Amino acid sequence: MRALRLTHHRTVGFAxxxxxxxxxxxxxxxxxxxxxxxAWPDRIFPGHGVLKPEEYLALVTMHGTIMLFFVxxxxxxxxxxxxxxxxxxxxxxxxxxxLNLFSCVLTAVxxxxxxxxxxxPGGAPxxxxxxxxxxxxxxxxxxxxxxxxxxxxxxxxxxxIASILSGVNTLTTxxxxxCEGMSWNRLPLTxxxxxxxxxxxxxxxxVLLAALLMLLSDRHLGTAxxxxxxxxxxxxxxxxxxxxxxxxxxxxxxFFGHPEVYIAILPGMGLTSMVLAxxxxxxxxxxxxxxxxxxxxxxxxxxxxxxxxxxAGLNPFAGTVFSAASLAIxxxxxxxxxxxxxxxxxxxxxxxxxxxxxxxxVSLFIAGGLSGPILAQPILDEYLHNTFFVIAHxxxxxxxxxxxGLFCAIYYWFPILFGTVLGEGLGKLHFxxxxxxxxxxxxxxxxxxxxxxxxxxxxxxxxxxxxAHLLATTMPLQRHISASAIGLAAVxxxxxxxxxxxxxxxxxxxxxxxxxTTLEWIPAGQALQCHQAPCQYSPDSTSFIPQWSTASExxxxxx
Amino acid sequence: xxxxxxxxxxxxxPDDGVREGDHGNGRRPPTDKRTGGNGDGDNWDARxxxxxxxxxxxxxxxxxLFFALAADLLFFIAIVSAFFVSRATGHFDAYNRYVNDWLPxxxxxxxxxxxxALVLSSVTAEIARQGMFREHDAxxxxxxxxxxxxxxxxxxLSLTLLFGLLFLAGQVAAWKQLAAERAHLAGNxxxxxxxxxxxxxxxxxxxxxxxxxxxxxxxxxxxSVITRQVWIDCSVWCWHAMGVxxxxxxxxxxxxx
Ligand code: HEM
Ligand SMILES: [Cu+2]
Numbered sequence: 034m035r036a037l038r039l040t041h042h043r044t045v046g047f048a049x050x051x052x053x054x055x056x057x058x059x060x061x062x063x064x065x066x067x068x069x070x071x072a073w074p075d076r077i078f079p080g081h082g083v084l085k086p087e088e089y090l091a092l093v094t095m096h097g098t099i100m101l102f103f104v105x106x107x108x109x110x111x112x113x114x115x116x117x118x119x120x121x122x123x124x125x126x127x128x129x130x131x132l133n134l135f136s137c138v139l140t141a142v143x144x145x146x147x148x149x150x151x152x153x154p155g156g157a158p159x160x161x162x163x164x165x166x167x168x169x170x171x172x173x174x175x176x177x178x179x180x181x182x183x184x185x186x187x188x189x190x191x192x193x194i195a196s197i198l199s200g201v202n203t204l205t206t207x208x209x210x211x212c213e214g215m216s217w218n219r220l221p222l223t224x225x226x227x228x229x230x231x232x233x234x235x236x237x238x239x240v241l242l243a244a245l246l247m248l249l250s251d252r253h254l255g256t257a258x259x260x261x262x263x264x265x266x267x268x269x270x271x272x273x274x275x276x277x278x279x280x281x282x283x284x285x286x287x288f289f290g291h292p293e294v295y296i297a298i299l300p301g302m303g304l305t306s307m308v309l310a311x312x313x314x315x316x317x318x319x320x321x322x323x324x325x326x327x328x329x330x331x332x333x334x335x336x337x338x339x340x341x342x343x344x345a346g347l348n349p350f351a352g353t354v355f356s357a358a359s360l361a362i363x364x365x366x367x368x369x370x371x372x373x374x375x376x377x378x379x380x381x382x383x384x385x386x387x388x389x390x391x392x393x394x395v396s397l398f399i400a401g402g403l404s405g406p407i408l409a410q411p412i413l414d415e416y417l418h419n420t421f422f423v424i425a426h427x428x429x430x431x432x433x434x435x436x437x438g439l440f441c442a443i444y445y446w447f448p449i450l451f452g453t454v455l456g457e458g459l460g461k462l463h464f465x466x467x468x469x470x471x472x473x474x475x476x477x478x479x480x481x482x483x484x485x486x487x488x489x490x491x492x493x494x495x496x497x498x499x500x501a502h503l504l505a506t507t508m509p510l511q512r513h514i515s516a517s518a519i520g521l522a523a524v525x526x527x528x529x530x531x532x533x534x535x536x537x538x539x540x541x542x543x544x545x546x547x548x549x550t551t552l553e554w555i556p557a558g559q560a561l562q563c564h565q566a567p568c569q570y571s572p573d574s575t576s577f578i579p580q581w582s583t584a585s586e587x588x589x590x591x592x
Numbered sequence: 593x594x595x596x597x598x599x600x601x602x603x604x605x606p607d608d609g610v611r612e613g614d615h616g617n618g619r620r621p622p623t624d625k626r627t628g629g630n631g632d633g634d635n636w637d638a639r640x641x642x643x644x645x646x647x648x649x650x651x652x653x654x655x656x657l658f659f660a661l662a663a664d665l666l667f668f669i670a671i672v673s674a675f676f677v678s679r680a681t682g683h684f685d686a687y688n689r690y691v692n693d694w695l696p697x698x699x700x701x702x703x704x705x706x707x708x709a710l711v712l713s714s715v716t717a718e719i720a721r722q723g724m725f726r727e728h729d730a731x732x733x734x735x736x737x738x739x740x741x742x743x744x745x746x747x748x749l750s751l752t753l754l755f756g757l758l759f760l761a762g763q764v765a766a767w768k769q770l771a772a773e774r775a776h777l778a779g780n781x782x783x784x785x786x787x788x789x790x791x792x793x794x795x796x797x798x799x800x801x802x803x804x805x806x807x808x809x810x811x812x813x814x815x816s817v818i819t820r821q822v823w824i825d826c827s828v829w830c831w832h833a834m835g836v837x838x839x840x841x842x843x844x845x846x847x848x849x
Contacts, residue, residue, distance in 0.1 A: 243667050
């Protein structure tokens, strides 16, 4: 009964998950249309006809926006932090339940406003999720850059406010509501990840909000923050006076944008550490260092935004500095990877679906992370910028890794969310198929990128010129990618069938089915107190010490 | 883990005295004596977190406000950084000459008066805030003998509201004056920024005024003393922050162009 209260954090958490479920459905649908169009450009869509270039660009923009904001930010950070975080720190509620509900509602409104952009005259904006001016500053720049763009800006502004508020709520909750004995270095790494991500969200979204207001003012109030003098769009001079700088928007946007991608991935990193340790029955390798790297990734993440701007007219010396900082951020990332590997190496891990998804996270993070330091060198990025190589990079390291993090969270915490476990058989099938299709979809994009396939291009064949000829040779690969993408979406059915079946069967489970050590698994009725560091398992794997047990009474491992 | 030590309060705490669902509300309100909120000699470590009484609520609200203000500071830092970038930016004209369009605007001197009004408003707000924690009166109000805290705070807060509104009126006057000198929002880059900064700050102040007004409402409607204290305390801290932001922004506009 209690859980039904609107301001209860679990209610809010489920609402966030609901929003991102709707968002992921729409976002995937958009991406499939794009893939079908790229591989079979003459295809007639039933009830629509052939896809026009501007429609393709609108799809790109909305796919990126919906996925990055409403899925990768909402689900791991807002959703799961509400569902799990209070229990993990032994709190009975979030610090500000009403504020929490308010930011959730605001997020939902932002999502509706974003979707509304499809239905206004001109349709959705076509400038990509980074909305570079000057083309985003004028309605002349194309269909969708009028009312659609305004709705987009409004939606992202609302989303920013919601994220700042929910970040503040999470930060306060972690600071003040830890239960007795839950000292900072006993906090599970998931909590550290949520803490860092919330901090980044509160800071980065504030900057984005300022930038959005400035862009809106450029569009409607005649200022020229981002519009250069003599800006000419479609033969019309848009700005006469002032000398605004599009580069300024890039600075502000990427100061937000880079931390944003870490907001998406940090919760997955924390969960991976905890889940690997739990199923390997080992202490996390270098717990203190893992805390430090989490914070360091957050901190350094605020200093590397320029690596998105190497070819945007950035001073080359500045490029070198940003390049060095970006390579520096690879160090804490590598430390994390090493810790994951050291924790799982030769551990005879119990390969549950949750553990598999954590391992999949590591695999994708490595595979996608490797291209990061390549892109972070201005001289290489000069060629690779705006190609599908970048798309491949961030879909592996962010999109797919974070998705695996989400699935790991769902499989691992399902007992807490729904009181039963997900079927392991279907779960493993789901994992292997998803892993296979993710690689099969996104690895080849590196190749088409190196062959020169540009981002945001509606059509790759049928154009004259040698470059177009080179592009046309990628068509077989394009068809392979598109088929894999359809496969990737299709095998998610296994997951939904699994959820349906498991909820229907409702297999009875014990209070702590994974023999986990953290507080969210505390038996009902036990006092919310923390006596232990997390992840303590006896060396001979016969017992473990959950955080709530006083040191003398170890729990025996169940078989 | 090598770093496991049990903080001492776990063992020290008597397990019995605490009832489930007792959040400590209704205990004595926090006062300027800075005790645990429950009078002299109160050791709030002896109660579990979340049930430590009024001062805990006060701190929780303050910390949240602090995080929100830190985020807000970054909002202004973003704008100020953009200010410096734009001030130093130019472009090449048709004759390949480098031109920097930035023409500093001379600020209307009424801004100095506005600043004085804002400082005064912070002073009265602070008097209101500190008054909320005067021990003798707080206890009187808590027992229910009268409402000395709320009455006094109400008076000082009305003054704050008045000065705040004066400031906003003064800002409007400044905008009018500049408009008469043909310095519009959509003019020179410098006036773009002048208006951006003053308008966004004014919007913040409107929110701050709203918070103060709500706090005054809570003085009447808030059921417990601590509720009233929290509202006054936090809205005043928020107001101070807006004042400090203004002084920094004003200094930037006056001396930084
Ligand atoms: C080893 C660390 C990493 C380095 C050095 C790195 C470097 C880069 C560089 C230089 C770019 C810009 C490429 C271009 O536009 O030309 C880029 C793009 C991107 N990276 Fe990374 N990256 C790293 C890790 C990550 C991680 C962990 C994530 C996400 C969780 C991520 C997400 C992205 C995204 C989303 C983009 C594309 C943004 C866009 O243009 O739309 N990267 N990365
Ligand atoms: Cu980046």
